[in-house]
Amino acid sequence: MNRNFLSGLDDVDLAQHLIAEFHDDIRERIGRLHMLTDLSQGLCIGGAMLPGGTISYRAWTEARQCFISGHFVATVLLCQGLMENLLASELASRLEQIELPNKATAKKIRAKSLVAGLITEDDERDLERLESLRNPLTHYRDANDPEHIDQQAMQENVFSDSILERNAVFAITTAMRMLAKPSFRL
Numbered sequence: 001m002n003r004n005f006l007s008g009l010d011d012v013d014l015a016q017h018l019i020a021e022f023h024d025d026i027r028e029r030i031g032r033l034h035m036l037t038d039l040s041q042g043l044c045i046g047g048a049m050l051p052g053g054t055i056s057y058r059a060w061t062e063a064r065q066c067f068i069s070g071h072f073v074a075t076v077l078l079c080q081g082l083m084e085n086l087l088a089s090e091l092a093s094r095l096e097q098i099e100l101p102n103k104a105t106a107k108k109i110r111a112k113s114l115v116a117g118l119i120t121e122d123d124e125r126d127l128e129r130l131e132s133l134r135n136p137l138t139h140y141r142d143a144n145d146p147e148h149i150d151q152q153a154m155q156e157n158v159f160s161d162s163i164l165e166r167n168a169v170f171a172i173t174t175a176m177r178m179l180a181k182p183s184f185r186l
Contacts, residue, residue, distance in 0.1 A: 025070060028070060029068050029069065029070065032067055032068045032070070033068050035169075035172075036064060036067065036068065036172070036176075039172070039173060039176040040176065042176060042177065042179075042180035043176070043179060043180050043185065048179040048180070048184045048185060049184050049185070050086065050179075050184070051086060051089035051090045051093055051184075052085035052086050052088070052089035052090075053089070055081075055085050056082060056085045056086050056089060059078045059079075059081050059082035059085065060078075060082055060175070060179075062074070062078050063075055063078035063079050063082060063171075063172060063175065064172070066078060067168055067172045070165075072161075072164040072165050072167065072168035073137050073164060073168075075168040075171055075172055076130070076133050076134055076137060076164075076167050076168055076171045077134055077137060077138065079130065079171035079172060079174065079175045080106070080130050080131055080133070080134040080171065082175055083106075083127055083130060083174070083175065083178060084104075084106050084109055086178065086179075086184070087109050087110070087113045087118060087119070087178075088100055088104055088109045090113075090118060090183055090184070091109070091112055091113060091116060091118065094116070098112050098115075098116050100112060106127070106131050107128075107131075110124050110127050110128065111124075118181075118183055119178075119181075123177075123178065126170075126174050126177075127174070129170070130170070130171055130174055132147075133167045133170070133171065135147070136148060136149065137149075149163060149164065
């Protein structure tokens with residue numbers, strides 16, 4: 001029997017734990033998969049082109065997997081990173097290349113994308129909101145800060161998980177809407 005040195009559980013024990021964990025939220029996972037399927041109707045039959053190479057591709061595939069699995073913090077982080085890489089790569093690959101610094105900020109990428117007609121003002125606001133959802137997840141906030149997730153939950157009188165899920169729905173919806181734009185449709 002091949003046992004893991006650290007856990008003391010064999011493969012069958014671990015598989016049972018994995019199946020039990022999967023079973024506990026299967027209906028929610030199926031609901032989120034249905035949502036993604038519905039959102040993908042905005043893409044054309046060929047899907048979407050993902051400029052930005054491996055990072056864009058992995059961010060998109062992992063964001064979808066995280067969303068389905070209920071990993072909402074990861075979904076927000078991945079979608080925001082995807083948007084930066086996708087837009088900056090599209091700007092850099094155009095015939096009339098748009099100059100961006102090597103390490104362009106999300107704000108600069110949004111501004112250049114707006115000027116180039118890649119996004120609308122509404123898109124820019126949504127992308128700015130996506131960045132504002134990501135910031136308190138990646139940068140420390142004191143528990144009393146209004147951007148802290150627990151502070152938001154107390155203000156809204158809801159569980160923090162509800163806010164995280166709402167933010168993930170916004171993030172994945174924004175990503176799907178951006179991928180359905182003519183620049184990225186196949």
